[in-house]
Each structure stands twice: as C-alpha cells, then as structure tokens.
Amino acid sequence: MRPTLRTALALTVWLLAATPVTAGRVVEVEPYRADGWLYVDVHTADLLDPRTRSTVESGLPGHCRLRLELRDARDEVAVRRVVERVLEFDLWEGIARVRQGASERAFRSIDAADSAWSHFAGLRLLPWERVDLDGRYRLHVQVRVEPFGPEERERVSEYVSESERGDRRELAFDLGGLVGRLVGRGGTDDDAPVWTSPPFRPASLPERAP
Numbered sequence: 001m002r003p004t005l006r007t008a009l010a011l012t013v014w015l016l017a018a019t020p021v022t023a024g025r026v027v028e029v030e031p032y033r034a035d036g037w038l039y040v041d042v043h044t045a046d047l048l049d050p051r052t053r054s055t056v057e058s059g060l061p062g063h064c065r066l067r068l069e070l071r072d073a074r075d076e077v078a079v080r081r082v083v084e085r086v087l088e089f090d091l092w093e094g095i096a097r098v099r100q101g102a103s104e105r106a107f108r109s110i111d112a113a114d115s116a117w118s119h120f121a122g123l124r125l126l127p128w129e130r131v132d133l134d135g136r137y138r139l140h141v142q143v144r145v146e147p148f149g150p151e152e153r154e155r156v157s158e159y160v161s162e163s164e165r166g167d168r169r170e171l172a173f174d175l176g177g178l179v180g181r182l183v184g185r186g187g188t189d190d191d192a193p194v195w196t197s198p199p200f201r202p203a204s205l206p207e208r209a210p
C-alpha cells in the first residue's frame with residue numbers, strides 16, 4: 001500500500017489516538033464432539049467498536065486475541081488455547097480481510113468480515129479418549145481487541161519508507177509486515193473480563209460430523 005503524505009498523516013493520528021485495549025462480549029460457547037475430539041465454537045459480539053472500526057477503515061489493522069481454558073471439576077486447567085486474528089481493510093481494492101495464522105479470508109465489506117472475525121468455530125480442545133465423560137467441565141473465555149496496540153507505535157517507523165517522484169513525496173506503508181508483527185507477538189489478558197460457562201458433562205454433548 002502506498003498512501004500519499006496526507007493519508008499517512010491521517011494514519012499517524014489514528015496511531016496516536018488508539019485505545020490500548022477494548023473488550024468484546026462472549027455471547028455463547030458450544031462444546032461438542034467431532035472426529036474423536038472435544039471441540040468448541042465461541043460466539044462473541046462488540047469486537048468492532050467505533051474506535052476499532054475507524055482504525056480499520058483508515059487502513060490499519062485491528063487485532064483480536066481469544067484465550068480459552070477448559071477446566072475440570074477440581075478447577076484445574078485441562079487445556080488452554082489462544083487464537084489471534086487480524087482484521088484489515090484494503091483501501092484500494094475495497095476488500096476486508098480476516099487473517100489467522102497463515103490463513104486468510106476476504107470479504108466485500110467490513111461488516112461481512114466482522115461476522116467472521118467474531119465467530120471462532122471448530123476450536124479443537126482435547127482428544128476424546130482423554131475426556132472424563134461423566135466429569136464436569138467449565139470453559140473460561142477472555143477476548144480482547146486492540147485497534148492498534150500502543151506498544152507498536154514506537155515500532156511503526158520500520159514499516160514506513162519515504163520516496164520522491166518529481167515534485168511529489170510519497171510514503172510507503174508495509175501493512176503486511178505490520179500485520180505479521182501484530183499476529184506474532186504475545187500479550188497479557190489480565191485486563192480482559194473472564195466469561196465462565198455453566199458446567200457441562202461431555203457424555204451429554206452432541207456429536208457432529210467432522
């Protein structure tokens with residue numbers, strides 16, 4: 001992406017104004033059995049708040065991190081999963097993209113992408129043979145959203161380069177490199193609220209086709 005100087009200045013304003021962390025809501029979790037594993041679907045809402053939407057609409061990425069723990073009757077962690085996603089909007093093509101690891105999905109609008117960004121389907125938790133069928137489990141879920149993390153502000157300069165074309169000066173913004181930095185880094189979820197599911201017995205869960 002090669003924005004003009006005016007566009008780049010607008011992006012800088014958003015960087016300086018970005019809220020460090022916003023939290024969405026966990027609406028529902030659906031544990032189930034499939035293909036010899038215990039899986040779960042997590043439905044969230046309000047990930048795309050006004051600040052995050054404005055950031056994404058400006059061409060900068062929004063970053064979401066879902067942290068999930070499966071706890072047994074002794075409140076011990078049986079398994080922990082962390083899923084990180086990036087939502088970005090291509091200003092030139094008018095296409096929104098949701099990235100998770102090496103995978104990418106493209107959408108015709110930010111609203112359409114938001115639906116996919118907010119739904120975490122098919123999270124594999126535990127091999128069925130390791131599940132206590134008559135035990136009681138709970139799911140603890142945290143979700144946090146960063147319009148553009150403040151810790152990235154000092155690093156953004158390495159993704160911006162300047163060039164001149166005649167009497168015009170342009171800035172090149174390496175959005176792909178920045179997205180890679182966002183997805184690859186760690187973070188803490190201590191400031192995000194924890195949603196806890198009602199207890200469930202694996203023996204009573206539905207089975208779905210893989």
